[in-house]
Amino acid sequence: xxxxxxxxxxxDDTDALTQQEIDFFIQGxxxxxxPDYQMASLLMxxxxxxxxxxxxxxxxxxxxxxxxxxxxxxxxxxxxxSTGGVGDKTSLILAPIVAACGIPVPMxxxxxxxxxxxxxxxxxxxxxxxxxxxLATFQSMVEKTNLSFIGQTAKxxxxxxxxxxLRDVTATVESLPLICASIMSKKIAEGxxxxxxxxxxxxxxxxxxxxxxxxxxxxxxxIGQGQGIKTSALITNMNQPLGRxxxxxxxxxxxxxxxxxxxxxxxxxxxxxDTESLSLGLAAHMIANAKxxxxxxxxxxxxxxxxxxxxxxxxxxxxxxxxxxxxxxLMPNQQTPVAAKKDGFVSAFNxxxxxxxxxxxGAGRKVASDVVNPLPGIEVCKKIGDSIKAGETLFVIHHTxxxxxxxxxxxxxxxxxxxxxxxxxxxxxxxxxx
Amino acid sequence: xxxxxxxxxxxDDTDALTQQEIDFFIQGxxxxxxPDYQMASLLMxxxxxxxxxxxxxxxxxxxxxxxxxxxxxxxxxxxxxSTGGVGDKTSLILAPIVAACGIPVPMxxxxxxxxxxxxxxxxxxxxxxxxxxxLATFQSMVEKTNLSFIGQTAKxxxxxxxxxxLRDVTATVESLPLICASIMSKKIAEGxxxxxxxxxxxxxxxxxxxxxxxxxxxxxxxIGQGQGIKTSALITNMNQPLGRxxxxxxxxxxxxxxxxxxxxxxxxxxxxxDTESLSLGLAAHMIANAKxxxxxxxxxxxxxxxxxxxxxxxxxxxxxxxxxxxxxxLMPNQQTPVAAKKDGFVSAFNxxxxxxxxxxxGAGRKVASDVVNPLPGIEVCKKIGDSIKAGETLFVIHHTxxxxxxxxxxxxxxxxxxxxxxxxxxxxxxxxxx
Numbered sequence: 001x002x003x004x005x006x007x008x009x010x011x012d013d014t015d016a017l018t019q020q021e022i023d024f025f026i027q028g029x030x031x032x033x034x035p036d037y038q039m040a041s042l043l044m045x046x047x048x049x050x051x052x053x054x055x056x057x058x059x060x061x062x063x064x065x066x067x068x069x070x071x072x073x074x075x076x077x078x079x080x081x082s083t084g085g086v087g088d089k090t091s092l093i094l095a096p097i098v099a100a101c102g103i104p105v106p107m108x109x110x111x112x113x114x115x116x117x118x119x120x121x122x123x124x125x126x127x128x129x130x131x132x133x134x135l136a137t138f139q140s141m142v143e144k145t146n147l148s149f150i151g152q153t154a155k156x157x158x159x160x161x162x163x164x165x166l167r168d169v170t171a172t173v174e175s176l177p178l179i180c181a182s183i184m185s186k187k188i189a190e191g192x193x194x195x196x197x198x199x200x201x202x203x204x205x206x207x208x209x210x211x212x213x214x215x216x217x218x219x220x221x222x223i224g225q226g227q228g229i230k231t232s233a234l235i236t237n238m239n240q241p242l243g244r245x246x247x248x249x250x251x252x253x254x255x256x257x258x259x260x261x262x263x264x265x266x267x268x269x270x271x272x273x274d275t276e277s278l279s280l281g282l283a284a285h286m287i288a289n290a291k292x293x294x295x296x297x298x299x300x301x302x303x304x305x306x307x308x309x310x311x312x313x314x315x316x317x318x319x320x321x322x323x324x325x326x327x328x329x330l331m332p333n334q335q336t337p338v339a340a341k342k343d344g345f346v347s348a349f350n351x352x353x354x355x356x357x358x359x360x361x362g363a364g365r366k367v368a369s370d371v372v373n374p375l376p377g378i379e380v381c382k383k384i385g386d387s388i389k390a391g392e393t394l395f396v397i398h399h400t401x402x403x404x405x406x407x408x409x410x411x412x413x414x415x416x417x418x419x420x421x422x423x424x425x426x427x428x429x430x431x432x433x434x
Numbered sequence: 435x436x437x438x439x440x441x442x443x444x445x446d447d448t449d450a451l452t453q454q455e456i457d458f459f460i461q462g463x464x465x466x467x468x469p470d471y472q473m474a475s476l477l478m479x480x481x482x483x484x485x486x487x488x489x490x491x492x493x494x495x496x497x498x499x500x501x502x503x504x505x506x507x508x509x510x511x512x513x514x515x516s517t518g519g520v521g522d523k524t525s526l527i528l529a530p531i532v533a534a535c536g537i538p539v540p541m542x543x544x545x546x547x548x549x550x551x552x553x554x555x556x557x558x559x560x561x562x563x564x565x566x567x568x569l570a571t572f573q574s575m576v577e578k579t580n581l582s583f584i585g586q587t588a589k590x591x592x593x594x595x596x597x598x599x600l601r602d603v604t605a606t607v608e609s610l611p612l613i614c615a616s617i618m619s620k621k622i623a624e625g626x627x628x629x630x631x632x633x634x635x636x637x638x639x640x641x642x643x644x645x646x647x648x649x650x651x652x653x654x655x656x657i658g659q660g661q662g663i664k665t666s667a668l669i670t671n672m673n674q675p676l677g678r679x680x681x682x683x684x685x686x687x688x689x690x691x692x693x694x695x696x697x698x699x700x701x702x703x704x705x706x707x708d709t710e711s712l713s714l715g716l717a718a719h720m721i722a723n724a725k726x727x728x729x730x731x732x733x734x735x736x737x738x739x740x741x742x743x744x745x746x747x748x749x750x751x752x753x754x755x756x757x758x759x760x761x762x763x764l765m766p767n768q769q770t771p772v773a774a775k776k777d778g779f780v781s782a783f784n785x786x787x788x789x790x791x792x793x794x795x796g797a798g799r800k801v802a803s804d805v806v807n808p809l810p811g812i813e814v815c816k817k818i819g820d821s822i823k824a825g826e827t828l829f830v831i832h833h834t835x836x837x838x839x840x841x842x843x844x845x846x847x848x849x850x851x852x853x854x855x856x857x858x859x860x861x862x863x864x865x866x867x868x
Contacts, residue, residue, distance in 0.1 A: 007605035011481065037474035041604035044478035047445065170475035171441035 003038045010045040019058040026062040030159035043172040051177035057226040063185035066159035070139050070191030077104035078194035078286045081187055084116035086204040086351040087241035091119045092255040093279035096314035099147035100305040103290040106142045106190045107149045112364050115355025120151050125249040125374030129324030147318050156189045176219055184223040194230045194289035196282055202239035204351020217434050230289055235432040240349040240384050243275035247363045247377015259312035278429050332375040338395040340388045344419040353416035360405035375400055385426045437472045444479040453492040460496040464593035477606040485611035491660040497619035500593035504573050504625030511538035512628035512720045518550035520638040520785040521675035525553045526689040527713035530748035533581035534739040537724040540576045540624045541583045546798050549789025554585050559683040559808030563758030581752050590623045614653040628664045628723035630716055636673035638785020651868050664723055669866040674783040674818050677709035681797045681811015683765055693746040712863050766809040772829040774822045778853040787850035794839035809834055819860045
């Protein structure tokens with residue numbers, strides 16, 4: 001088989017690539033026999049000509065085959081995957097809830113890039129928290145305590161890791177089949193039997209329209225089902241940041257407030273109702289998936305795990321096992337408010353700009369090699385529909401005594417919202433369930 | 435400027451690339467600052483989304499700017515470019531004809547690849563012939579004797595050379611704008627003021643239909659005119675090999691027979707009427723172009739240069755100046771005939787198969803690094819429309835006493851023709867003039 005013949009077939013789009021052709025290319029690339037420039041050419045052909053459902057499933061399978069796959073035997077582990085948003089911290093709440101309900105949750109997460117955050121960065125704001133467990137330790141921890149958090153290791157889907165790096169520099173990131181295969185190969189490698197997808201839509205999400213979100217969700221579900229994984233998706237609103245805080249330590253603080261039913265930085269845990277509500281909703285779908293019970297019953301179990309403190313205990317246990325010291329969690333100690341410019345009702349946020357303000361403060365990454373500062377972040381004091389007065393605080397920039405990027409962050413924040421004279425209709429957090 | 439932004443623009447095809455963006459990418463690639471994988475991604479975007487006429491002109495200019503450009507001052511040099519065929523040997527006849535008429539012909543040629551031959555390989559079958567002159571020597575020879583033959587040097591369009599190598603391994607060869615820019619940048623760098631294109635169409639050509647050939651010719655002409663070069667094109671028939679011989683030394687022999695009005699391997703020079711006729715036709719267009727006279731007058735001058743022996747003298751002079759010894763030209767000394775399978779009239783050839791038979795004999799290249807044997811070749815004994823008997827010789831394989839690939843060549847030749855019961859209509863050699 002020749003690499004150029006496979007490229008030509010996709011380029012001319014005459015017929016679908018076979019499993020054998022895709023395997024030849026992916027394994028050849030992973031092993032270094034097929035060079036970057038041939039993969040770049042194939043990626044652009046896929047970007048422009050797309051892939052059939054079957055080709056995407058083959059691609060996923062091939063990336064999966066490039067590395068190891070955990071086998072949990074008779075267990076029924078479930079996971080959640082979010083397509084990424086601003087202030088999206090649900091993993092830290094739903095994972096302990098689901099684990100506390102007796103379900104194994106092997107959570108392999110990513111780091112933040114661009115305006116969206118990543119679970120690993122949030123966890124690492126807890127001093128000592130080690131996300132670099134080897135696969136055997138990860139598996140035995142999930143088997144023992146139902147929950148562990150790790151980052152992607154070199155042993156899981158190495159082909160995906162190499163291809164993802166190349167997509168970033170060849171303008172082939174935003175391709176539905178490539179995105180689907182990349183997400184799903186890593187999730188399937190975790191050895192899960194059930195998966196709940198949180199597909200974000202709106203100004204702070206990768207998908208800007210409900211149609212695009214639906215297309216992505218459908219694509220992901222079809223790969224999951226094709227691999228024998230019970231997969232469902234929630235399409236959720238990302239037109240404003242989730243919860244009140246954006247920033248690694250601040251987001252952990254908000255989650256602990258919800259898990260412990262206590263105040264955080266002067267706010268009652270009920271102030272973070274949207275974070276709690278989405279976390280419970282996703283957790284319920286995971287519980288229903290694993291226990292084969294209806295959603296109403298699953299919601300009761302999720303709420304009970306949260307209210308009883310069982311979820312917090314589970315989170316504390318995991319932190320301890322992974323060397324994280326919750327007592328040492330630091331928060332930024334300085335605040336710089338950003339005031340609203342006029343009276344009215346908040347009608348819109350450009351959540352992406354809020355994420356970019358976070359990057360300016362050092363809380364996020366412009367490029368994958370950037371080092372993240374756990375402390376700084378942004379507090380979003382109003383939600384869409386809230387009334388506000390000119391001069392009233394809309395955002396608080398939280399930082400340390402040696403801040404950087406405040407000016408640039410302020411610039412983003414000052415132009416990332418709209419205020420209207422009458423309140424706009426509020427939309428649901430969960431828009432659709434697929 | 436970012437390479438990925440330029441790729442994205444072409445990928446999304448929202449707006450044409452600017453001269454500045456194309457220059458940034460081409461010069462960046464030539465200097466090694468832009469890596470192969472980014473160029474591969476851009477090339478596939480161009481392949482699938484095309485280029486406007488203006489973008490193609492910018493691309494040509496940018497490849498031209500990557501190297502040197504000869505300046506012939508007040509002289510009016512003309513050249514011919516053929517898109518490649520089987521048995522296409524007209525350069526060796528028309529170049530001395532035009533030069534003998536007092537017109538400078540700076541002929542920079544290529545090597546054969548795949549089923550099509552190359553002028554350099556044919557010239558190198560003349561013992562000692564040196565096609566590796568430096569640009570200054572080449573220029574001064576053209577100024578002194580009106581003719582010199584060289585290969586592409588590293589100083590002419592280095593960006594094109596690098597891009598061409600990459601296209602070959604990324605399945606991006608057959609792209610009209612990329613082909614046009616590659617051909618024209620090299621021709622313009624020769625310092626020509628006039629250009630006649632021989633665009634081949636048919637079973638042995640890159641362009642299989644007259645529409646495709648017309649599109650290519652139009653594209654090439656528009657770049658030539660855009661660069662102030664008086665450009666015209668002949669679309670010519672490549673449904674059967676040109677002339678009687680295919681193979682490097684054999685083709686030189688056929689050309690010398692025409693130039694010297696003498697027999698070759700037992701055939702009167704009039705047996706090679708199609709080679710002579712096309713060479714004269716192209717030469718006349720070049721003469722008319724340079725001397726600004728009408729085609730009828732130019733044809734008379736071309737014929738006179740051939741009949742008088744002036745063209746042969748010019749060719750002999752050039753051979754001598756470039757160290758080629760015509761007296762030492764060797765021919766293969768063994769023959770293996772291939773007989774027709776049935777009675778009737780030859781109705782079609784798959785010329786590409788005849789070219790591939792030549793490759794099996796060592797007369798051509800599968801890949802650019804192959805070494806070519808000057809001796810072996812194929813004699814095509816019948817033309818389309820000729821009558822033939824079963825068992826009568828249709829092809830002769832010419833080889834040496836240590837042949838290789840005869841069996842494979844025979845296989846190609848035995849299945850590369852059709853014989854019908856009645857003669858098919860013959861088509862003209864020159865189909866259109868643009």
